[in-house]
Amino acid sequence: MGIHEFARKVGTALQAELGSGYQVEYREVRKNNGVLLCGLLVTAQGRNMVPTIYINDFWEAYEAGMTLWEAVRRILHIYLEETPRQDVDMDFFKSFEQVKGRICYRLVGRDGNMELLRHMPYVEYLDMAICFFYAFQSEVLGEGSIQVLHAHMEFWETDREELLGLARMNTPRLFPWMCAPLGDILLGALGTDCGFMVPQEYEGQEDGLQLPMKVLSNRQQLNGAACMLYPGVLDQIAAQMGCGFYILPSSVHEVILLPDRGEEDPGSLKSMVVQVNRTQVPREDILTDSLYCFDPAQKAMKKIL
Numbered sequence: 001m002g003i004h005e006f007a008r009k010v011g012t013a014l015q016a017e018l019g020s021g022y023q024v025e026y027r028e029v030r031k032n033n034g035v036l037l038c039g040l041l042v043t044a045q046g047r048n049m050v051p052t053i054y055i056n057d058f059w060e061a062y063e064a065g066m067t068l069w070e071a072v073r074r075i076l077h078i079y080l081e082e083t084p085r086q087d088v089d090m091d092f093f094k095s096f097e098q099v100k101g102r103i104c105y106r107l108v109g110r111d112g113n114m115e116l117l118r119h120m121p122y123v124e125y126l127d128m129a130i131c132f133f134y135a136f137q138s139e140v141l142g143e144g145s146i147q148v149l150h151a152h153m154e155f156w157e158t159d160r161e162e163l164l165g166l167a168r169m170n171t172p173r174l175f176p177w178m179c180a181p182l183g184d185i186l187l188g189a190l191g192t193d194c195g196f197m198v199p200q201e202y203e204g205q206e207d208g209l210q211l212p213m214k215v216l217s218n219r220q221q222l223n224g225a226a227c228m229l230y231p232g233v234l235d236q237i238a239a240q241m242g243c244g245f246y247i248l249p250s251s252v253h254e255v256i257l258l259p260d261r262g263e264e265d266p267g268s269l270k271s272m273v274v275q276v277n278r279t280q281v282p283r284e285d286i287l288t289d290s291l292y293c294f295d296p297a298q299k300a301m302k303k304i305l
Helices: 003-018 056-061 067-082 096-102 150-156 160-172 182-186 224-229 233-241 266-279
Strands: 020-030 036-044 052-054 102-109 122-125 128-138 142-147 179-181 215-220 245-251 256-260 292-295 300-303
Touching: 003 020, 003 056, 003 067, 020 052, 036 056, 052 067, 096 102, 096 128, 096 160, 102 224, 122 160, 128 160, 128 224, 128 245, 160 224, 179 182, 215 224, 215 233, 224 233, 224 245, 224 256, 233 245, 233 256, 233 266, 233 292, 245 266
Parallel strands: none
Antiparallel strands: 020 036, 036 052, 102 128, 122 128, 128 142, 179 215, 215 256, 245 256, 245 292, 292 300
16 A cells, blocks of 8 residues: 555545544645655644644554554554644734744755755755754743744845844854764763764774774754854864864754865765765765865865765
8 A cells, every 4th residue: 555545545534533623734845855645644733733744754654564443543642642622823923023033044965955955945055055944942832943944034124144144143152053072972971872874984083082083963953954053163173183174964954074184085075075965874865975174274164075
């Protein structure tokens, strides 16, 4: 059974379980790098909360042997147990004065994302794109993000330049950067795992002292590759290293920094980035296959390969 037929059957069964006070709809949602997620939108009469429950994992579990009823039961449980019981007032989002203090940016690759980028304002940066989002914070929903689309920009009567200026101030403040030895990350010292392969010549040196590579991200480890854009950050890291460095895009959430001592082969580093992207990084989290460097003399980040 294909995922679309699975979604139709699950949606019909979910509608029957919830009753006439609810409406269940199927929708495809486009994510980063052309990833399409299949979701069920559940609208409750008299409520403004319309959660989307993605069913891709349930379909895969069904293909592996889970029964259709078990999938419906679990999805129903998610909706009933995890959907907030109170409405959220979103009128504030209509006021640019109320949202501009939390307009932030993230980085995505342009290659493979042109259909997604067609619907939103963005600024080109090398072979990447700087996109904007509202950093949502609510007592009911917790923390999240709302992608800024062309329709939002036009309604607020603003432009890309103003959004970029706001994001340059807001993002470092709301998502402070960190730069730690790769060994500390691999050993879980920071409670995260960047998922990056250690090159063969560095294997057995994962004590956080001998590994020359560092991880640049934000403290939330969410869309942390954008820390490359923070004013003065790459300059500061280069001063600490005492040299320029290569930048290997591990994912949209972090990048790997390797001191340029004149000993590395850029071609091998590029191959490593591609291999990691193909084998270890979820497609939705891939930033680019490119290799970059930072030249402290020119205070500029460049694409090498």
